[in-house]
Amino acid sequence: EIVMTQSPATLSVSPGERATLSCRASQSVSSSLAWYQQKPGQAPRLLIYGASTRAPGIPARFSGSGSGTEFTLAISSLQSEDFAVYYCQHYNSWTFGQGTKVEIK
Amino acid sequence: EVQLAESGGRLVQPGGSLRLSCAASGLTFSSYSMNWVRQAPGKGLEWVSYISSSSSTIYYADSVKGRFTISRDNAKNSLYLQMNSLRVEDTAVYYCARGGYYGDYIAYWGQGTLVTVSS
Numbered sequence: 001e002i003v004m005t006q007s008p009a010t011l012s013v014s015p016g017e018r019a020t021l022s023c024r025a026s027q028s029v030s031s032s033l034a035w036y037q038q039k040p041g042q043a044p045r046l047l048i049y050g051a052s053t054r055a056p057g058i059p060a061r062f063s064g065s066g067s068g069t070e071f072t073l074a075i076s077s078l079q080s081e082d083f084a085v086y087y088c089q090h091y092n093s094w095t096f097g098q099g100t101k102v103e104i105k
Numbered sequence: 106e107v108q109l110a111e112s113g114g115r116l117v118q119p120g121g122s123l124r125l126s127c128a129a130s131g132l133t134f135s136s137y138s139m140n141w142v143r144q145a146p147g148k149g150l151e152w153v154s155y156i157s158s159s160s161s162t163i164y165y166a167d168s169v170k171g172r173f174t175i176s177r178d179n180a181k182n183s184l185y186l187q188m189n190s191l192r193v194e195d196t197a198v199y200y201c202a203r204g205g206y207y208g209d210y211i212a213y214w215g216q217g218t219l220v221t222v223s224s
Contacts, residue, residue, distance in 0.1 A: 036211070043214040046210065050210075055212070089150075091210040098149050
């Protein structure tokens with residue numbers, strides 16, 4: 001069973017600053033890694049698939065990197081609409097991480 | 106525009122049954138895998154079940170195996186989840202979710218339907 005672990009649980013960032021979120025897999029998942037954004041009261045939204053490919057319509061300030069067991073989602077300059085919860089997922093086993101909440105500092 | 110609209114969620118007693126439906130539009134439904142994903146109140150996302158485009162491959166999370174059944178009707182652009190022997194811990198918003206073009210990530214999500222299991 002693959003376990004996805006996200007860190008930190010909560011990230012406090014000021015608008016305009018860079019945010020870096022981590023996702024670690026308990027064993028190699030190659031590049032089968034997706035990132036999702038969820039705002040309160042809304043369904044999740046796909047940001048990244050294949051570890052680093054932005055989904056259509058996703059701004060360039062979102063970038064994904066990594067392979068194997070270590071992955072990163074970076075948001076280069078946080079906008080007000082980016083404060084949300086972010087989930088990683090190994091989609092070959094459909095396993096989600098527990099989420100990272102990005103909050104306003 | 107891809108639209109996924111879930112229905113069927115309601116209050117049900119423990120041990121009861123419920124059938125969720127998802128109506129899809131704006132996509133060639135028969136070309137894509139589909140999933141159900143749930144989210145308990147205040148908690149994270151939990152994948153529930155997967156069905157391939159032709160229904161030939163189906164998977165379930167261990168937490169629902171033997172109690173839930175996923176199915177689809179490509180002629181009606183619809184996805185279903187039959188939920189039996191419901192437990193309090195099945196209480197959640199259930200999302201209908203479409204697979205991706207390049208892999209089984211979730212490209213689109215519905216808005217969800219709330220299932221509450223309580224006596």
